[in-house]
Amino acid sequence: MKTRTWQRGCRWLLLAGLVASGVAGCKSPPTTSPPPGALVLPAPAPKKSGKAAKVAKTPKATEAPAADTTTAPVPEHVLQPGDxxxxxxxxxxxxxxxxxxxxxxxxxxxxxxxxxxxxxxxxxxxxxxxxxxxxxxxxxxxxxxxxxxTQSSQIVLLGEVKKPGVYPLAYGETITLLQAVAGAGGFTELASPDRVRIVRRGPDGQQVTIPVRVSDLLKGKRGQRDIPLEPNDVIMVPEVLF
Known part of the structure; x- marks a missing residue:
């Protein structure tokens, strides 16, 4: 009698073990869902790598460069006689x-x-x-x-030259009579080169007239050389006399 009771108890234990094992095998995996009423925080955004950040700051190839608003400095006035x-x-x-x-x-x-x-x-x-x-x-x-x-330096050519007029001189610039005539296009066909006059202001402010025979300058007669002009000289080339 005791033997049967023991055998029956063993069968019940074995059956209970099989049932427990089956339930454990059928249990669903644990869920990650939060319990009801819990505060859910948004997932943090993925961090950008340093390389990606640098690329984002690089301007597009089609982007126009900024305009250069700098201006060249204005040159300062250089003092000259008469200023x-x-x-x-x-x-x-x-x-x-x-x-x-x-x-x-x-x-x-x-x-x-x-x-x-x-x-x-x-x-x-x-x-x-x-x-x-x-x-x-x-x-x-x-x-x-x-x-x-300021009183700018200049020379004036009048009369029988091809381009009469006023010719400005830069400060310190030197020019001779023949250079001035050449710069004005030379003499006209009606010019009288041997009756040229240079009119200038003397140290005392008085007008001085210097007669010039250009043919003598060209030929070097009597040791004459080309005449250096002074600022504000006036060169007068008269018409030939017939």
Whole structure:
């Protein structure tokens, strides 16, 4: 009797083990869904690699470059004979005033003396006058120079040349009579080259007339050489006399 009861108990245990094993084999995998009522956060966006970020910042090939808004600096005026300038020395009204560059390109200052300024820019002229005043007279003077008017250099050809007119000269430029006539196209057929006159202003401001025989210049007679012209000379070529 005990033996049967034991055998029956074993069968029940074996059956229970088989059922438990089958249930375990049929159990669905655990779900990742959050439980009801839980706060769900969005998934973080994937980070861009450094290479991708650099590519994104690179402008497209069709993108036009930015316009260059820079402008070339304006060249500063170079002083020349005849220019009129205003010189202001800080807290020194008696030393300030208006000056005109002489034919030699100089100004004469009551304290600093004769100062050559032709060929210098305004900034350079300020520096030169400052240096002169600082040497023996003033302590750290402040000099401001402004251009009032300028008298450009030129030569004028009148009469029997093919292109009469006014020809400007750059500062420091030198030109001779024959070069000027050649630049004006040469003499006309009616010109009288041996009666050319150069009219200029002398050192005292008086008008001076210089007669020239161009044929002598061309042939080198009597040791004559081509004549250098001065700024604002007037060359007059008369008509031949019949």
């Amino acid at each position: 009129e300038i205003d010189v202001q020395i800080y807290r020194e009204p008696d030393l300030s005033g208006t000056f005109r560059l002489s034919p030699a390109g100089e100004i004469r200052h009551s304290l600093a003396g004769t100062i050559p300024l032709a060929g210098k820019t305004i900034t350079e002229a300020e520096g030169e006058l400052t240096r002169r005043l600082n040497e023996d007279f003033l302590v750290n003077p402040r000099v401001i120079i402004k251009l009032i008017s």
